[in-house]
Amino acid sequence: MRIGITCYPSHGGSGVVATELGKLLAEKGHDIHFITYDMPFRLGRFHQNIRYHGVEAHRYAVFKYPPYDLALASRMAQVAKEYQLDLLHVHYAVPHAIAAVLAKQMVGDHLKVVTTLHGTDITVLGEDPSLRDVICFGIKHSDAVTAVSDDLARQTRELFCVNTDCVNKEIERIYNFVDLRVYYPRGVEHLREQYSDTGEKLLLHISNFRPVKRPLDVIAVFHRIASEIPARLLLVGEGPEMPKVIQQVQELGLEEKVVFLGKQDEVAQLISLADLLLLPSEKESFGLVALEAMACGVPTIASTAGGIPEVVTHGQTGFLAQVGAIEEMAQYALMLLRDETMYQAFSEAGLDRVKQEFCGLKIAGQYEALYQRLLSR
Structure with missing residues (x-):
C-alpha cells in the first residue's frame, strides 16, 4: 500500500506513535510518505520505503497569519497525485483531518482518509465552541476514525456524536504501542x-x-x-x-x-x-x-x-x-x-x-487490516 502520514512532528505522544507506525509499516514493505511541516524527530535513519515531504505556509499581504491548513491540504493532494497514494492517515483532528478531507476532494474518492484521535484534539480543543463544528466535520467525513483508548472513543461520541449527523460514525479503538526492540529492560x-x-x-x-x-x-x-x-x-x-x-x-x-x-x-x-x-x-x-x-x-x-x-x-x-x-x-x-x-x-x-x-507488530497489523477493509470497499 502507498500511505501518506501526517502528524505533529515535535515531541509528543501523537507524533511519536505516528512516526513509529510509519517505520513499522515501511519495514513490512509499504510505501510511506510523511507530509508535515518538519521532519518527525523520531524518524531517524534512512529507509528506502520512507519519504518526507515538507509543508511550507508562505506569508502573503492579504493574510494576517500564514494559511498552514490550506498549504497542508494542497501538499497532501500534490503528494497523493504524484505518488498515487491509496490513503492518508492523519493523527490529530485539527487541522490534519480537515486538510485530508479537502485533499481527498481535490484528488478523488479513491483516496481514503483515516483519522486517529489522540486526546487533546478531543478533550481540550473539543471544549472550544469555535472548534467543535470543524472537529465534528473532520470526524464525519473521514472514511475511518480510530481512537487510542476506549475512554477516548467514549468521550468523542459524547462530545461530538450525540444529537449530530455523525451519531452513527464508528470509532474503532486501536491502542498505542511500543517497539520492543527499543523499549526493553536495559542493563544500566x-x-x-x-x-x-x-x-x-x-x-x-x-x-x-x-x-x-x-x-x-x-x-x-x-x-x-x-x-x-x-x-x-x-x-x-x-x-x-x-x-x-x-x-x-x-x-x-x-x-x-x-x-x-x-x-x-x-x-x-x-x-x-x-x-x-x-x-x-x-x-x-x-x-x-x-x-x-x-x-x-x-x-x-x-x-x-x-x-x-x-x-x-x-x-x-x-x-x-x-x-x-x-x-x-x-x-x-x-x-x-x-x-x-x-x-x-x-x-x-x-x-x-x-x-x-501493546506490541508494535500487533498494533501495526490492526492498522493494516483497517486500511485493507477501506480499500476493498
Whole structure:
C-alpha cells in the first residue's frame, strides 16, 4: 500500500506513535510518505520505503497569519497525485483531518482518509465552541476514525456524536504501542551513579509540564516518599509549569534530590534507570509513557484519569489512585519500593502485558487490516 502520514512532528505522544507506525509499516514493505511541516524527530535513519515531504505556509499581504491548513491540504493532494497514494492517515483532528478531507476532494474518492484521535484534539480543543463544528466535520467525513483508548472513543461520541449527523460514525479503538526492540529492560546499573547515591531509589516523571499533567503533584508525592526512604527524582521535559515546579522544589528543600534533565529525544535508557514512574495526570487519553515504562520493566504510580486504567492494571503492573490523591500515591510507591518480591512481580507482569497487548507488530497489523477493509470497499 502507498500511505501518506501526517502528524505533529515535535515531541509528543501523537507524533511519536505516528512516526513509529510509519517505520513499522515501511519495514513490512509499504510505501510511506510523511507530509508535515518538519521532519518527525523520531524518524531517524534512512529507509528506502520512507519519504518526507515538507509543508511550507508562505506569508502573503492579504493574510494576517500564514494559511498552514490550506498549504497542508494542497501538499497532501500534490503528494497523493504524484505518488498515487491509496490513503492518508492523519493523527490529530485539527487541522490534519480537515486538510485530508479537502485533499481527498481535490484528488478523488479513491483516496481514503483515516483519522486517529489522540486526546487533546478531543478533550481540550473539543471544549472550544469555535472548534467543535470543524472537529465534528473532520470526524464525519473521514472514511475511518480510530481512537487510542476506549475512554477516548467514549468521550468523542459524547462530545461530538450525540444529537449530530455523525451519531452513527464508528470509532474503532486501536491502542498505542511500543517497539520492543527499543523499549526493553536495559542493563544500566553502571549509569545510576551519575544520578543517585548507592541505595537510593530513582523515581521518574516525563511530560510536557503543563497543568493537566499535574507536575506539582509529582513533587508533592516525591517529597513524602523521600521523607521516609533515600530517593531521588528525575524530571524529563519542559513546559509552562516548570517555574512553579522549581519554586516548589526549593521551598521543600529538595534541590539535592531532584534532577532536571530537560527535553530528551531518546528516553528508553533513562526509563530503564528508574525504579518507578510517577504519572498523576488530570487528563490522559492513553498514557504512552506508562506503556514505555512497563516495556522497560518499570511499574507506574498513576491517576485513574482517562485511558490510564486501560494501560496500567491496578495491583498488577502498577497502582492507581484518584486525581490529586497525593498521600495514597506516595503510600503505594513506598509499598512497592520496600517489597522486593512485590516489585519483581509487578515488573514481570508489566513486561508480559506489553508483549501480549501493546506490541508494535500487533498494533501495526490492526492498522493494516483497517486500511485493507477501506480499500476493498
